[in-house]
Amino acid sequence: MSAYPALRLRRTRATAWSRRLHAETVLTPADLIWPLFIAEGDGVEEPIAALPGVSRWSVAGIVARGREARDLGIPCVALFPNTPHHLRSDDGAEALNPDNLMCRAIRALKDAVPEVGVLTDVALDPYTTHGHDGLVDAAGYVVNDRTADALVRQALNQARAGSDIVAPSDMMDGRIGLIRTALEGEGHVNVQIMSYAAKYASAFYGPFRDAVGSRGLLKGDKKSYQMDSANAEEALREVALDLDEGADTVMVKPGLPYLDIIQRVKARFGVPVFAYQVSGEYAMIEAAVAAGAGERDALVLETLMAFKRAGCSGVLTYHAAHAARLLGA
Numbered sequence: 001m002s003a004y005p006a007l008r009l010r011r012t013r014a015t016a017w018s019r020r021l022h023a024e025t026v027l028t029p030a031d032l033i034w035p036l037f038i039a040e041g042d043g044v045e046e047p048i049a050a051l052p053g054v055s056r057w058s059v060a061g062i063v064a065r066g067r068e069a070r071d072l073g074i075p076c077v078a079l080f081p082n083t084p085h086h087l088r089s090d091d092g093a094e095a096l097n098p099d100n101l102m103c104r105a106i107r108a109l110k111d112a113v114p115e116v117g118v119l120t121d122v123a124l125d126p127y128t129t130h131g132h133d134g135l136v137d138a139a140g141y142v143v144n145d146r147t148a149d150a151l152v153r154q155a156l157n158q159a160r161a162g163s164d165i166v167a168p169s170d171m172m173d174g175r176i177g178l179i180r181t182a183l184e185g186e187g188h189v190n191v192q193i194m195s196y197a198a199k200y201a202s203a204f205y206g207p208f209r210d211a212v213g214s215r216g217l218l219k220g221d222k223k224s225y226q227m228d229s230a231n232a233e234e235a236l237r238e239v240a241l242d243l244d245e246g247a248d249t250v251m252v253k254p255g256l257p258y259l260d261i262i263q264r265v266k267a268r269f270g271v272p273v274f275a276y277q278v279s280g281e282y283a284m285i286e287a288a289v290a291a292g293a294g295e296r297d298a299l300v301l302e303t304l305m306a307f308k309r310a311g312c313s314g315v316l317t318y319h320a321a322h323a324a325r326l327l328g329a
Protein backbone atom coordinates (compact mmCIF):
# COMPACT_ATOMS: atom_id res chain seq x y z
CA MET A 1 0.00 0.00 0.00
CA SER A 2 2.64 2.54 -0.98
CA ALA A 3 0.96 4.18 -3.93
CA TYR A 4 -2.18 5.91 -5.06
CA PRO A 5 -4.95 5.76 -3.97
CA ALA A 6 -3.71 4.77 -0.49
CA LEU A 7 -0.98 7.35 -0.74
CA ARG A 8 -2.13 10.88 -1.51
CA LEU A 9 0.38 13.63 -0.73
CA ARG A 10 -2.41 16.17 -1.11
CA ARG A 11 -4.00 14.81 2.09
CA THR A 12 -1.65 16.70 4.41
CA ARG A 13 -1.96 19.82 2.26
CA ALA A 14 -5.75 19.98 2.37
CA THR A 15 -6.19 22.36 5.32
CA ALA A 16 -4.33 25.34 6.70
CA TRP A 17 -3.74 23.73 10.11
CA SER A 18 -2.28 20.65 8.48
CA ARG A 19 -0.03 22.66 6.17
CA ARG A 20 1.28 24.47 9.24
CA LEU A 21 1.83 21.19 11.03
CA HIS A 22 3.82 19.75 8.15
CA ALA A 23 5.98 22.75 7.31
CA GLU A 24 9.58 21.52 7.06
CA THR A 25 11.13 24.96 7.29
CA VAL A 26 10.35 27.92 9.50
CA LEU A 27 10.99 31.58 8.87
CA THR A 28 10.92 33.99 11.81
CA PRO A 29 12.09 37.56 12.43
CA ALA A 30 15.10 35.99 14.18
CA ASP A 31 16.35 34.87 10.75
CA LEU A 32 16.76 38.43 9.48
CA ILE A 33 19.58 40.95 9.38
CA TRP A 34 18.51 44.46 8.35
CA PRO A 35 21.01 46.48 6.26
CA LEU A 36 20.87 50.23 6.98
CA PHE A 37 22.45 53.14 5.11
CA ILE A 38 23.91 55.96 7.18
CA ALA A 39 23.76 59.62 6.05
CA GLU A 40 25.83 62.52 7.39
CA GLY A 41 23.91 65.29 9.11
CA ASP A 42 21.15 65.77 11.63
CA GLY A 43 17.56 64.63 11.28
CA VAL A 44 18.25 63.51 7.72
CA GLU A 45 16.16 60.97 5.82
CA GLU A 46 17.17 60.56 2.18
CA PRO A 47 14.99 58.19 0.13
CA ILE A 48 17.05 56.12 -2.34
CA ALA A 49 15.39 56.26 -5.74
CA ALA A 50 16.89 52.98 -6.93
CA LEU A 51 15.61 51.23 -3.77
CA PRO A 52 12.00 52.39 -3.38
CA GLY A 53 11.03 52.21 0.28
CA VAL A 54 14.63 52.38 1.55
CA SER A 55 16.23 55.54 2.93
CA ARG A 56 19.54 56.70 4.26
CA TRP A 57 19.26 57.94 7.84
CA SER A 58 21.51 60.16 9.90
CA VAL A 59 22.70 58.68 13.19
CA ALA A 60 19.57 59.40 15.25
CA GLY A 61 17.47 57.77 12.52
CA ILE A 62 19.74 54.74 12.56
CA VAL A 63 19.17 54.44 16.30
CA ALA A 64 15.41 54.66 15.69
CA ARG A 65 15.74 51.81 13.16
CA GLY A 66 17.70 49.86 15.80
CA ARG A 67 14.81 50.25 18.25
CA GLU A 68 12.41 49.21 15.50
CA ALA A 69 14.52 46.12 14.85
CA ARG A 70 14.42 45.23 18.55
CA ASP A 71 10.65 45.70 18.70
CA LEU A 72 10.19 43.56 15.57
CA GLY A 73 12.39 40.75 16.89
CA ILE A 74 15.15 41.32 14.30
CA PRO A 75 18.38 40.32 16.06
CA CYS A 76 20.92 42.29 14.07
CA VAL A 77 21.40 45.30 11.80
CA ALA A 78 24.15 45.83 9.20
CA LEU A 79 25.63 49.27 8.61
CA PHE A 80 26.78 50.95 5.39
CA PRO A 81 27.90 54.59 5.31
CA ASN A 82 27.33 57.11 2.52
CA THR A 83 30.62 58.90 3.16
CA PRO A 84 30.51 62.59 2.21
CA HIS A 85 32.41 63.00 -1.05
CA HIS A 86 34.97 65.44 0.34
CA LEU A 87 36.08 62.71 2.78
CA ARG A 88 36.74 60.13 0.06
CA SER A 89 40.28 59.58 -1.12
CA ASP A 90 42.39 57.23 -3.23
CA ASP A 91 43.37 55.22 -0.17
CA GLY A 92 40.01 55.39 1.64
CA ALA A 93 41.72 56.67 4.81
CA GLU A 94 38.38 57.84 6.23
CA ALA A 95 37.64 54.15 6.91
CA LEU A 96 40.29 54.34 9.65
CA ASN A 97 38.94 57.47 11.32
CA PRO A 98 37.62 56.55 14.79
CA ASP A 99 34.98 59.28 14.44
CA ASN A 100 33.77 58.42 10.95
CA LEU A 101 30.09 58.02 10.21
CA MET A 102 30.25 54.26 10.70
CA CYS A 103 31.88 54.47 14.16
CA ARG A 104 29.50 57.17 15.33
CA ALA A 105 26.54 55.03 14.28
CA ILE A 106 27.98 51.92 15.98
CA ARG A 107 28.52 53.78 19.26
CA ALA A 108 25.05 55.36 19.16
CA LEU A 109 23.39 52.01 18.49
CA LYS A 110 25.31 50.11 21.17
CA ASP A 111 24.54 52.90 23.62
CA ALA A 112 20.79 53.05 22.90
CA VAL A 113 19.92 49.45 21.95
CA PRO A 114 22.73 47.20 23.15
CA GLU A 115 20.53 44.13 22.78
CA VAL A 116 20.56 44.43 18.98
CA GLY A 117 23.64 43.06 17.21
CA VAL A 118 25.62 45.40 14.99
CA LEU A 119 27.32 43.99 11.90
CA THR A 120 29.77 46.26 10.09
CA ASP A 121 31.02 46.03 6.54
CA VAL A 122 34.79 45.85 6.11
CA ALA A 123 35.81 47.11 2.65
CA LEU A 124 37.01 50.43 1.32
CA ASP A 125 34.44 51.14 -1.42
CA PRO A 126 32.31 53.65 0.52
CA TYR A 127 35.49 55.63 1.27
CA THR A 128 37.46 55.62 -2.01
CA THR A 129 37.30 58.06 -4.91
CA HIS A 130 37.58 55.18 -7.41
CA GLY A 131 34.82 53.05 -5.85
CA HIS A 132 36.96 49.94 -5.45
CA ASP A 133 37.01 47.86 -2.26
CA GLY A 134 40.78 48.21 -1.90
CA LEU A 135 43.91 50.09 -2.90
CA VAL A 136 44.53 50.47 -6.61
CA ASP A 137 47.95 50.47 -8.28
CA ALA A 138 49.03 52.53 -11.31
CA ALA A 139 47.62 49.91 -13.68
CA GLY A 140 44.23 50.01 -11.94
CA TYR A 141 44.71 46.62 -10.23
CA VAL A 142 43.36 46.24 -6.69
CA VAL A 143 46.45 45.12 -4.78
CA ASN A 144 45.87 42.35 -2.27
CA ASP A 145 48.32 42.57 0.61
CA ARG A 146 48.37 46.31 1.18
CA THR A 147 44.57 46.28 1.00
CA ALA A 148 44.44 43.47 3.56
CA ASP A 149 46.56 45.59 5.93
CA ALA A 150 44.15 48.49 5.57
CA LEU A 151 41.19 46.15 6.17
CA VAL A 152 42.77 44.88 9.38
CA ARG A 153 42.99 48.45 10.62
CA GLN A 154 39.44 49.18 9.46
CA ALA A 155 38.12 46.11 11.30
CA LEU A 156 39.95 47.11 14.50
CA ASN A 157 38.52 50.62 14.20
CA GLN A 158 35.02 49.16 14.05
CA ALA A 159 35.63 46.69 16.88
CA ARG A 160 36.91 49.48 19.13
CA ALA A 161 33.71 51.42 18.41
CA GLY A 162 31.66 48.41 19.52
CA SER A 163 30.92 46.37 16.41
CA ASP A 164 29.67 42.87 17.27
CA ILE A 165 30.33 41.27 13.88
CA VAL A 166 32.91 42.50 11.40
CA ALA A 167 32.02 41.40 7.89
CA PRO A 168 34.80 41.68 5.30
CA SER A 169 33.14 42.05 1.89
CA ASP A 170 36.26 42.80 -0.14
CA MET A 171 37.33 39.29 -1.32
CA MET A 172 41.05 39.88 -0.75
CA ASP A 173 43.00 36.68 -0.08
CA GLY A 174 44.15 36.09 3.48
CA ARG A 175 42.30 38.88 5.22
CA ILE A 176 40.20 36.71 7.54
CA GLY A 177 43.26 35.25 9.29
CA LEU A 178 44.92 38.64 9.57
CA ILE A 179 41.78 40.23 11.01
CA ARG A 180 41.22 37.37 13.49
CA THR A 181 44.81 37.63 14.73
CA ALA A 182 44.52 41.40 15.14
CA LEU A 183 41.19 41.14 16.99
CA GLU A 184 42.60 38.54 19.37
CA GLY A 185 45.70 40.68 19.88
CA GLU A 186 43.56 43.57 21.10
CA GLY A 187 41.31 41.43 23.28
CA HIS A 188 38.25 41.54 21.00
CA VAL A 189 37.86 37.81 21.52
CA ASN A 190 34.07 37.79 21.15
CA VAL A 191 33.86 39.98 18.07
CA GLN A 192 32.62 37.64 15.36
CA ILE A 193 33.77 37.52 11.77
CA MET A 194 31.13 36.91 9.12
CA SER A 195 33.09 36.45 5.95
CA TYR A 196 31.65 37.40 2.61
CA ALA A 197 33.37 34.20 1.52
CA ALA A 198 31.69 33.63 -1.83
CA LYS A 199 30.89 37.05 -3.21
CA TYR A 200 30.26 37.12 -6.93
CA ALA A 201 30.99 39.95 -9.36
CA SER A 202 27.32 40.63 -9.97
CA ALA A 203 25.02 42.86 -11.98
CA PHE A 204 22.68 42.91 -8.97
CA TYR A 205 24.64 45.48 -6.93
CA GLY A 206 23.64 48.62 -8.87
CA PRO A 207 21.16 50.18 -6.42
CA PHE A 208 23.58 49.59 -3.50
CA ARG A 209 26.21 51.66 -5.28
CA ASP A 210 23.68 54.48 -5.53
CA ALA A 211 22.92 54.08 -1.82
CA VAL A 212 26.57 54.47 -0.75
CA GLY A 213 27.32 57.02 -3.49
CA SER A 214 29.90 54.96 -5.37
CA ARG A 215 28.10 54.15 -8.62
CA GLY A 216 29.34 57.18 -10.56
CA LEU A 217 32.84 56.77 -9.13
CA LEU A 218 33.56 53.14 -9.91
CA LYS A 219 36.33 52.71 -12.46
CA GLY A 220 36.10 49.43 -14.36
CA ASP A 221 34.62 46.38 -12.69
CA LYS A 222 35.36 44.15 -9.69
CA LYS A 223 36.06 40.93 -11.59
CA SER A 224 39.70 40.67 -10.49
CA TYR A 225 38.59 40.09 -6.90
CA GLN A 226 34.93 39.07 -6.82
CA MET A 227 34.02 35.65 -8.19
CA ASP A 228 32.94 34.57 -11.65
CA SER A 229 29.31 33.42 -11.75
CA ALA A 230 30.47 30.34 -13.68
CA ASN A 231 32.23 28.92 -10.63
CA ALA A 232 30.98 26.75 -7.79
CA GLU A 233 33.97 24.57 -6.84
CA GLU A 234 35.94 27.78 -6.35
CA ALA A 235 33.29 29.02 -3.91
CA LEU A 236 33.83 25.90 -1.80
CA ARG A 237 37.58 26.59 -1.76
CA GLU A 238 36.94 30.20 -0.72
CA VAL A 239 34.71 29.03 2.13
CA ALA A 240 37.21 26.36 3.25
CA LEU A 241 40.01 28.91 3.44
CA ASP A 242 37.97 31.48 5.34
CA LEU A 243 36.82 28.89 7.88
CA ASP A 244 40.39 27.73 8.28
CA GLU A 245 41.49 31.31 8.88
CA GLY A 246 38.91 31.79 11.63
CA ALA A 247 35.64 32.97 10.10
CA ASP A 248 32.75 32.23 12.49
CA THR A 249 30.13 32.34 9.77
CA VAL A 250 30.19 32.61 6.00
CA MET A 251 28.04 34.44 3.49
CA VAL A 252 27.03 33.80 -0.08
CA LYS A 253 26.18 36.86 -2.14
CA PRO A 254 24.01 37.64 -4.09
CA GLY A 255 21.20 35.40 -2.86
CA LEU A 256 18.64 33.80 -5.15
CA PRO A 257 20.90 33.38 -8.22
CA TYR A 258 23.33 31.44 -5.97
CA LEU A 259 21.03 29.15 -3.98
CA ASP A 260 23.00 26.18 -5.33
CA ILE A 261 26.14 27.57 -3.69
CA ILE A 262 24.36 28.04 -0.37
CA GLN A 263 23.14 24.47 -0.38
CA ARG A 264 26.56 23.07 -1.30
CA VAL A 265 28.35 25.13 1.35
CA LYS A 266 25.89 23.97 4.01
CA ALA A 267 26.16 20.33 2.94
CA ARG A 268 29.96 20.34 2.74
CA PHE A 269 30.87 22.33 5.86
CA GLY A 270 27.84 22.28 8.17
CA VAL A 271 28.61 25.79 9.42
CA PRO A 272 26.27 28.78 9.76
CA VAL A 273 25.67 30.17 6.27
CA PHE A 274 24.07 33.52 5.53
CA ALA A 275 22.71 34.88 2.27
CA TYR A 276 22.70 38.49 1.19
CA GLN A 277 19.56 39.19 -0.79
CA VAL A 278 21.15 42.18 -2.48
CA SER A 279 19.88 45.52 -3.67
CA GLY A 280 19.11 44.40 -7.22
CA GLU A 281 17.06 41.50 -5.89
CA TYR A 282 15.09 43.91 -3.69
CA ALA A 283 14.61 46.26 -6.64
CA MET A 284 13.40 43.39 -8.85
CA ILE A 285 10.70 42.48 -6.33
CA GLU A 286 9.63 46.11 -6.01
CA ALA A 287 9.60 46.49 -9.80
CA ALA A 288 7.47 43.36 -10.12
CA VAL A 289 5.04 44.77 -7.55
CA ALA A 290 4.92 48.14 -9.34
CA ALA A 291 4.27 46.37 -12.66
CA GLY A 292 1.44 44.35 -11.16
CA ALA A 293 3.37 41.14 -11.80
CA GLY A 294 3.28 39.92 -8.22
CA GLU A 295 2.19 40.63 -4.69
CA ARG A 296 4.86 42.05 -2.39
CA ASP A 297 4.16 40.15 0.82
CA ALA A 298 4.04 36.79 -0.93
CA LEU A 299 7.15 37.48 -3.03
CA VAL A 300 9.14 38.60 -0.01
CA LEU A 301 8.19 35.64 2.17
CA GLU A 302 8.66 33.07 -0.60
CA THR A 303 12.17 34.30 -1.44
CA LEU A 304 13.18 34.42 2.22
CA MET A 305 11.82 30.92 2.80
CA ALA A 306 13.93 29.71 -0.14
CA PHE A 307 17.09 30.78 1.69
CA LYS A 308 16.04 28.94 4.84
CA ARG A 309 15.15 25.83 2.83
CA ALA A 310 18.56 25.94 1.13
CA GLY A 311 20.21 25.84 4.55
CA CYS A 312 20.75 29.44 5.63
CA SER A 313 20.87 30.45 9.27
CA GLY A 314 19.78 33.92 8.26
CA VAL A 315 19.39 36.45 5.48
CA LEU A 316 20.48 40.03 5.03
CA THR A 317 17.56 41.72 3.31
CA TYR A 318 16.32 45.25 2.75
CA HIS A 319 12.84 43.80 3.27
CA ALA A 320 13.75 42.76 6.85
CA ALA A 321 11.40 45.12 8.69
CA HIS A 322 8.54 44.45 6.30
CA ALA A 323 9.05 40.69 6.54
CA ALA A 324 9.31 40.81 10.34
CA ARG A 325 6.01 42.68 10.49
CA LEU A 326 4.38 40.02 8.31
CA LEU A 327 5.83 37.23 10.43
CA GLY A 328 4.82 38.83 13.73
CA ALA A 329 7.42 39.58 16.39
Ligand SMILES: NCC(=O)CCC(=O)O
Pocket: 121, 123, 169, 204, 205, 206, 207, 208, 209, 277, 278, 279, 280
Ligand atom coordinates in the same frame (compact mmCIF):
# COMPACT_ATOMS: atom_id res chain seq x y z
N1 LIG B 1 29.20 44.95 0.78
C1 LIG B 1 27.81 45.08 0.74
C2 LIG B 1 27.28 45.11 -0.63
O1 LIG B 1 28.06 45.15 -1.57
C3 LIG B 1 25.79 45.04 -0.82
C4 LIG B 1 25.40 44.87 -2.25
C5 LIG B 1 23.94 45.08 -2.53
O2 LIG B 1 23.06 45.09 -1.66
O3 LIG B 1 23.66 45.18 -3.73
Ligand SMILES: [Mg+2]
Pocket: 171, 172, 173, 174, 197, 238, 241, 242
Ligand atom coordinates in the same frame (compact mmCIF):
# COMPACT_ATOMS: atom_id res chain seq x y z
MG1 LIG C 1 38.72 34.46 -0.16
